[in-house]
Amino acid sequence: xxxxxxxxxxxxxxxxxxxxxxxxxxxxxxxxxxxxxxxxxxxxxxxxxxxxxxxxxxxxxxxxxxxxxxxxxxxxxxxxxxxxxxxxxxxxxxxxxxxxxxxxxxxxxxxxxxxxxxxxxxxxxxxxxxxxxxxxxxxxxxxxxxxxxxxxxxxxxxxxxxxxxxxxxxxxxxxxxxxxxxxxxxxxxxxxxxxxxxxxxxxxxxxxxxxxxxxxxxxxxxxxxxxxxxxxxxxxxxxxxxxxxxxxxxxxxxxxxxxxxxxxxxxxxxxxxxxxxxxxxxxxxxxxxxxxxxxxxxxxxxxxxxxxxxxxxxxxxxxxxxxxxxxxxxxxxxxxxxxxxxxxxxxxxxxxxxxxxxxxxxxxxxxxxxxxxxxxxxxxxxxxxxxxxxxxxxxxxxxxxxxxxxxxxxxxxxxxxx
DNA sequence: TCATATT
Numbered sequence: 001x002x003x004x005x006x007x008x009x010x011x012x013x014x015x016x017x018x019x020x021x022x023x024x025x026x027x028x029x030x031x032x033x034x035x036x037x038x039x040x041x042x043x044x045x046x047x048x049x050x051x052x053x054x055x056x057x058x059x060x061x062x063x064x065x066x067x068x069x070x071x072x073x074x075x076x077x078x079x080x081x082x083x084x085x086x087x088x089x090x091x092x093x094x095x096x097x098x099x100x101x102x103x104x105x106x107x108x109x110x111x112x113x114x115x116x117x118x119x120x121x122x123x124x125x126x127x128x129x130x131x132x133x134x135x136x137x138x139x140x141x142x143x144x145x146x147x148x149x150x151x152x153x154x155x156x157x158x159x160x161x162x163x164x165x166x167x168x169x170x171x172x173x174x175x176x177x178x179x180x181x182x183x184x185x186x187x188x189x190x191x192x193x194x195x196x197x198x199x200x201x202x203x204x205x206x207x208x209x210x211x212x213x214x215x216x217x218x219x220x221x222x223x224x225x226x227x228x229x230x231x232x233x234x235x236x237x238x239x240x241x242x243x244x245x246x247x248x249x250x251x252x253x254x255x256x257x258x259x260x261x262x263x264x265x266x267x268x269x270x271x272x273x274x275x276x277x278x279x280x281x282x283x284x285x286x287x288x289x290x291x292x293x294x295x296x297x298x299x300x301x302x303x304x305x306x307x308x309x310x311x312x313x314x315x316x317x318x319x320x321x322x323x324x325x326x327x328x329x330x331x332x333x334x335x336x337x338x339x340x341x342x343x344x345x346x347x348x349x350x351x352x353x354x355x356x357x358x359x360x361x362x363x364x365x366x367x368x369x370x371x372x373x374x375x376x377x378x379x380x381x382x383x384x385x386x387x388x389x390x391x392x393x394x395x396x397x398x399x400x401x402x403x404x405x406x407x408x409x410x411x412x413x414x415x416x417x418x
Numbered sequence: 419t420c421a422t423a424t425t
Contacts, residue, residue, distance in 0.1 A: 113423060140425065150423045179422095187424050195424070335420050362421080373420055 132160025354383020
């Protein structure tokens with residue numbers, strides 16, 4: 001690509017797993033990289049210094065990255081310099097800290113999802129310790145100690161974590177579970193904040209759609225598209241949609257590379273510490289966009305969207321695609337589904353209104369009996385809205401359908417009695 | 419009373 005394409009072939013240390021990148025603030029703008037290097041080398045081994053410069057003017061922005069060959073050396077630099085000395089011309093003492101995402105990377109921290117609620121730390125540890133030494137393990141729990149069905153896990157080395165990730169993610173089913181575990185690299189602090197911001201934003205979204213159903217489906221542009229970094233698929237679900245469509249929906253799945261795990265060139269002169277490779281899929285073929293009179297106030301819908309940036313390097317062994325989520329506003333959460341309905345029946349009931357990408361009725365893991373709720377994803381918000389409009393007041397499987405308003409997700413509802 | 423979740 002045009003800019004930033006210079007890689008440093010000479011330095012073999014900067015892509016090393018062991019290397020640690022530190023961010024340094026309060027650096028006088030006139031200082032050179034050589035001067036900085038000389039200064040830090042008094043305290044620790046430093047392989048490289050990169051001044052962070054303005055994209056256009058190339059002037060120093062008053063901060064830099066330094067790369068140390070090991071965590072030990074990095075810690076020496078931090079301990080010796082952070083808040084310890086004020087350089088000439090700086091207003092406050094030097095700031096020396098781990099660069100964004102660095103700590104998470106170094107801790108080899110994994111997120112584990114799709115855990116049965118009754119699984120304990122000990123059981124989880126049993127499973128994962130076959131891949132290496134577990135330094136820390138923690139199942140996330142709610143207020144009454146009830147498991148949230150996910151956990152964090154730290155390994156001693158990256159190799160161990162990666163082995164576990166690749167072997168378990170999307171493949172291993174725990175006792176009594178019908179879905180495989182999800183194993184991903186844990187979010188960085190920054191990703192966490194982004195996630196939280198997105199959540200609160202969608203919850204704060206006022207519900208202004210009220211009177212004009214015809215305008216329903218107009219969505220704000222620039223909403224982060226949904227994305228599942230991982231995938232599983234219920235057996236038979238693929239029958240709902242042609243394969244070629246599945247392939248086309250998520251063209252990005254194949255080329256995901258986590259920005260946190262050093263790939264060659266990931267360091268290059270990087271002045272982009274504010275937005276390191278955010279890798280949203282850009283757009284879906286036939287997604288929202290265009291054809292919409294933006295006349296109505298945007299923000300009428302705020303889809304429940306989970307956006308995952310980190311990659312599952314294995315891609316869950318490629319197989320069989322994933323639970324396909326449609327674009328924002330195209331995913332229906334449906335409850336009070338008649339007990340006898342399965343994925344197929346649910347899809348059948350809803351496929352008249354648009355291209356159904358996926359459908360899923362949740363079932364009790366032990367008994368296999370329907371929990372009477374599920375998801376249907378369309379390829380467009382208008383199809384979803386179409387479904388709501390058409391299903392409203394209809395009868396299906398002896399149940400009356402009713403459309404309800406939820407604050408931030410369009411929903412169709414199978415009412416059992418009223 | 420509703421869900422594939424991120425310390």
